[in-house]
Amino acid sequence: MGQKKDDHLVQFSGIIHNADSTKAVVQYVNIANVSYHDAMNMSNYQGYFSFVVHEGDTLRFTCVGYEAQTVVIPQGVGKSFTMQVNMKPQTVHLPMVRVFPWATTDEFRKDFLTMKIADDDLENARKNLSKGAMEASKSSLARDAQEIQSFNAQDMHMRLMNQHSLTPNPLLNPIAWGTLIKQIADGDKSRGGN
Numbered sequence: 001m002g003q004k005k006d007d008h009l010v011q012f013s014g015i016i017h018n019a020d021s022t023k024a025v026v027q028y029v030n031i032a033n034v035s036y037h038d039a040m041n042m043s044n045y046q047g048y049f050s051f052v053v054h055e056g057d058t059l060r061f062t063c064v065g066y067e068a069q070t071v072v073i074p075q076g077v078g079k080s081f082t083m084q085v086n087m088k089p090q091t092v093h094l095p096m097v098r099v100f101p102w103a104t105t106d107e108f109r110k111d112f113l114t115m116k117i118a119d120d121d122l123e124n125a126r127k128n129l130s131k132g133a134m135e136a137s138k139s140s141l142a143r144d145a146q147e148i149q150s151f152n153a154q155d156m157h158m159r160l161m162n163q164h165s166l167t168p169n170p171l172l173n174p175i176a177w178g179t180l181i182k183q184i185a186d187g188d189k190s191r192g193g194n
Contacts (some may be wrong), residue, residue, distance in 0.1 A: 010073055011052035016043050016061065019086040026087050029063040034070075066090055176194040 017080040018024040025047030033039040035057040043049040053059065053073050066087040073081060102108040118124070127133060143151075170176050 008055050009079075010053050010055055010077055011050065012053045012059075012073060012082075014083045015049040015086055016049070016063075016085045016087060018066075019088040022086075026063055026066060029061050029066075029085075029087070032060045032062070034058040034060050051122065061085055061087060063087060130186075 016026045016029050018026055025042065027045045027047055029041065029043040029047070029049075031041040031049060031051075033041075033053060036054065041049060041051045055073055055075045055077065057073045059071045059073070061071065065089045069087050070084055071083070072086060100108075102111065
């Protein structure tokens, strides 16, 4: 359908709402002008749109999850036309799919018969709270907030106690240098050397 040169231009504006709730807007709706080479426009994040059309143009509103809506611009509306477009939510019922982890019933039977039955909840709790399990998790888990707070409090206490003291520099301590030289000369075995 080609446009005639004498068709009047119209500023078409509006807001797109969910038909089930007039307060909920539908965002980013595609608006195609079917009468004018499928020229595309889009509503914004508030459901608002505004663009120029011709009188008599057919517009198609589409959005994922909603039924398509068609609007025809009436003749003789003047220079501007405003409307609220209500789009109905579209529910698509898909066929049920069943997923089985075993390819055959024989594989299922084999896995079911060799399955180890889990301990009861009390036995699982005892295993998880045993001294060995607690030590293993203590070495692998990050510190909790109480440990961090305790460390910070001790550090702050030490800084307050020593704030007026001079902090010794170990590089200027001749005894520390003597000990280091002796360890190097003796080949300190505590560092993993042979």
